[in-house]
Amino acid sequence: MSSAIEDFIRANEGQSQLSDWMLVDQDLIDRFADTTRDWMFMHVDAEKAAETEFGGTIAHGFLLLSLLAPLRGEIERPRVPGLRTGLNYGLDRVRFVSPVRSGSRIRARFTISELSLEAPDKLREVMDVTLEVEGSERPAVVARWLTMYLL
Template sequence: MSMTGYATTTISEFVGRELGVSDWVVVDQARIDAFAECTGDTQWIHVNVERARRESPYGGTIAHGYLSLSLLASLSIEIGLIPADAKAGLNYGLDKVRFITPVKAGSRVRCRVVLASVAKKGNDRILVKTENELQIEGEEKPALIAQTLVMLMV
């Protein structure tokens, strides 16, 4: 998705504005298991479906917090965070992350992105800070809120 007039030369005009909301994405057990395999985080609350049904306060398995956090990158790209005229957008870090509500296996999530600030870093780089809210379908509170940093290469 692209926003009308959104480019590296005009990005500062978008500060304080919502850039968009992503489509819903399913966080199913297969995704949770793949993340556990990649990271080595095989805590039972994420991967042991039967035990989680019996013992978890959530009635089943939940996604890793870092799995939920990692979805912000692709969902932000989906809404058009990186302007079409940028050469690249690189993950530059995080300023604040709070995990608020666990994402139960099978839930759908989406990301709402607001452009918080823009800072030129020389002639060929722009540091972009966004405020992200990962929403869970049917839940009152979000899964997480996070301020992310992206370095745009112009």
């Protein structure tokens, strides 16, 4: 392992960053519903959803999961030495912990929990992600996001 990669791992494992707030409004929810063809009433019918325990429409879990990509794009990330490209390697342990009501604001906390050299030209990153809802103690989503960096 090169000293630059060793230094990068030492400097970045355990580091956390927080995105800016993002509004999850009904227009965003409706557009996601149209894209995925998931028109379940609790997402798109304000009148019917108001009669549920949620008191109104809520975002799709998969919408929230997909918003992690633009939220991650907002944070300042250190450049991996010798990086050719980064590839989304998948997600582990995804949980939809609490609903996000239409009109709520969310942000994501990204913590690099592990960096490991998988091969001389492959660095694997394990990032713990928590999607927070403004004004709520409970997160909306928790997950582990895996990225493979090709060196």
